[in-house]
Amino acid sequence: xxxxxxxxxxxxxxxxxxxxxxxxxxxxxxxxxxxxxxxxxxxxxxxxxxxxxxxxxxxxxxxxxxxxxxxxxxxxxxxxxxxxxxxxxxxxxxxxxxxxxxxxxxxxxxxxxxxxxxxxxxxxxxxxxxxxxxxxxxxxxxxxxxxxxxxxxxxxxxxxxxxxxxxxxxxxxxxxxxxxxxxxxxxxxxxxxxxxxxxxxxxxxxxxxxxxxxxxxxxxxxxxxxxxxxxxxxxxxxxxxxxxxxxxxxxxxxxxxxxxxxxxxxxxxxxxxxxxxxxxxxxxxxxxxxxxxxxxxxxxxxxxxxxxxxxxxxxxxxxxxxxxxxxxx
Amino acid sequence: xxxxxxxxxxxxxxxxxxxxxxxxxxxxxxxxxxxxxxxxxxxxxxxxxxxxxxxxxxxxxxxxxxxxxxxxxxxxxxxxxxxxxxxxxxxxxxxxxxxxxxxxxxxxxxxxxxxxxxxxxxxxxxxxxxxxxxxxxxxxxxxxxxxxxxxxxxxx
Numbered sequence: 001x002x003x004x005x006x007x008x009x010x011x012x013x014x015x016x017x018x019x020x021x022x023x024x025x026x027x028x029x030x031x032x033x034x035x036x037x038x039x040x041x042x043x044x045x046x047x048x049x050x051x052x053x054x055x056x057x058x059x060x061x062x063x064x065x066x067x068x069x070x071x072x073x074x075x076x077x078x079x080x081x082x083x084x085x086x087x088x089x090x091x092x093x094x095x096x097x098x099x100x101x102x103x104x105x106x107x108x109x110x111x112x113x114x115x116x117x118x119x120x121x122x123x124x125x126x127x128x129x130x131x132x133x134x135x136x137x138x139x140x141x142x143x144x145x146x147x148x149x150x151x152x153x154x155x156x157x158x159x160x161x162x163x164x165x166x167x168x169x170x171x172x173x174x175x176x177x178x179x180x181x182x183x184x185x186x187x188x189x190x191x192x193x194x195x196x197x198x199x200x201x202x203x204x205x206x207x208x209x210x211x212x213x214x215x216x217x218x219x220x221x222x223x224x225x226x227x228x229x230x231x232x233x234x235x236x237x238x239x240x241x242x243x244x245x246x247x248x249x250x251x252x253x254x255x256x257x258x259x260x261x262x263x264x265x266x267x268x269x270x271x272x273x274x275x276x277x278x279x280x281x282x283x284x285x286x287x288x289x290x291x292x293x294x295x296x297x298x299x300x301x302x303x304x305x306x307x308x309x310x311x312x313x314x315x316x317x318x319x320x321x322x323x324x325x326x327x328x329x
Numbered sequence: 330x331x332x333x334x335x336x337x338x339x340x341x342x343x344x345x346x347x348x349x350x351x352x353x354x355x356x357x358x359x360x361x362x363x364x365x366x367x368x369x370x371x372x373x374x375x376x377x378x379x380x381x382x383x384x385x386x387x388x389x390x391x392x393x394x395x396x397x398x399x400x401x402x403x404x405x406x407x408x409x410x411x412x413x414x415x416x417x418x419x420x421x422x423x424x425x426x427x428x429x430x431x432x433x434x435x436x437x438x439x440x441x442x443x444x445x446x447x448x449x450x451x452x453x454x455x456x457x458x459x460x461x462x463x464x465x466x467x468x469x470x471x472x473x474x475x476x477x478x479x480x481x482x483x484x485x
Contacts, residue, residue: 002354002356003354005352005353005354006353006354007334007353008336008353008354008397008399010399010400010402029397029400032395032396032397032400033377033392033395036356036377036394036395036396036397037376037377037395039354040375040376041376049353049354049397051397051399051400053400076389099464100380100463100464100465101390101443101446101447101450101461101462101463101464102377102380102383102390102391102392102443102464103377103392103395103464105386105389105390105391106391106392106395106396236460236463237459237460237463238378238463238464
């Protein structure tokens with residue numbers, strides 16, 4: 001099984017990567033774990049592959065409370081880094097809940113954030129998918145949509161974003177660094193992704209050839225003691241989320257001062273649960289506050305024929321995640 | 330370079346240097362098996378799910394079906410051919426036999442390589458072994474015995 005052949009080049013710096021990638025039909029190769037699957041499945045057919053895996057962007061640094069992850073840091077290196085396990089256990093947990101040991105040794109931070117949906121209609125050549133072949137329809141809309149989105153979907157696309165790490169980083173207000181023709185820019189991770197609307201073929205707001213170079217978490221260590229990633233999946237390991245919740249709390253004098261909540265498996269992008277966060281702030285993490293956060297999480301959910309069970313699952317996952325971290329000293 | 334053209338790759342495989350040219354889109358798995366005749370590494374799903382193609386790259390386990398050979402140029406690869414010999418099995422291979430950790434044997438090279446890398450990660454308990462081996466599927470269902478074999482070598 002393989003797709004059509006492509007040209008291959010390896011670049012030594014980000015400028016060369018940009019120049020190469022400015023040609024249409026070019027794909028970046030980092031860890032390759034998603035690119036090769038997509039290529040073999042016929043979901044993409046790049047004319048050229050630009051190997052960026054040896055760019056010097058694999059750092060994991062913790063300085064003055066700020067965590068910086070290079071886009072090419074391997075997931076396994078991030079998850080086992082002592083500053084990550086100590087100050088950002090949520091990130092380590094989310095990564096260790098992802099994929100398998102082999103994949104985590106290959107996959108990179110940037111590639112993980114930019115991986116494509118696992119929607120079977122997208123991944124299987126011959127099925128209708130507007131994300132793969134714009135204009136040919138969404139097979140999942142009236143088909144097998146058990147995994148489909150509850151929020152943010154459109155008549156063109158109901159696929160979900162598969163990354164666990166992106167959900168954790170969203171709850172932590174991470175920012176992403178990108179490098180492109182306009183130079184370097186930095187913005188909140190939540191602004192990287194776009195909703196499908198009428199153009200589901202575009203997952204992100206990145207310009208053509210623009211390269212994710214890193215992730216910053218400016219200051220979130222205050223959440224270290226109260227953070228969790230709860231991933232509900234169809235088997236215990238090596239499986240994508242049906243529903244997942246990243247939750248962080250900062251509690252002072254028995255009251256929640258800050259809450260960060262994001263959900264995975266329920267939307268085309270990591271889904272920030274802002275209303276749930278708002279209902280928690282100023283209250284004690286008691287059963288009523290937590291139940292209210294659960295209720296808020298599912299407001300405006302729009303189920304299809306086969307994914308309605310995820311509404312209750314999401315509510316209960318939010319509640320369980322908050323119970324887990326709300327009671328710790 | 331035109332589509333489909335070959336590029337030159339050098340790999341150190343099981344301690345020996347190999348230099349060859351291969352199509353740019355060849356995976357490490359295909360190069361090992363079809364180019365170099367090292368068929369111990371198996372092709373199962375060819376999509377990163379089953380783990381039959383597991384090899385070590387600079388000591389870390391990877392799925393060779395999702396690795397472009399070109400991207401691993403200059404790297405050091407360990408395959409099952411580099412682990413033990415008929416007369417001198419690696420302790421993990423011997424443990425697999427003692428624990429009856431295989432039936433058809435197709436997934437075994439990948440299980441052994443993955444298990445070796447997991448042993449380096451020092452799994453704390455049986456649960457850590459089960460979780461750590463979730464990237465290697467055994468359709469014959471020998472998973473409990475595979476976990477037992479790795480646990481024995483880990484001293485658990």
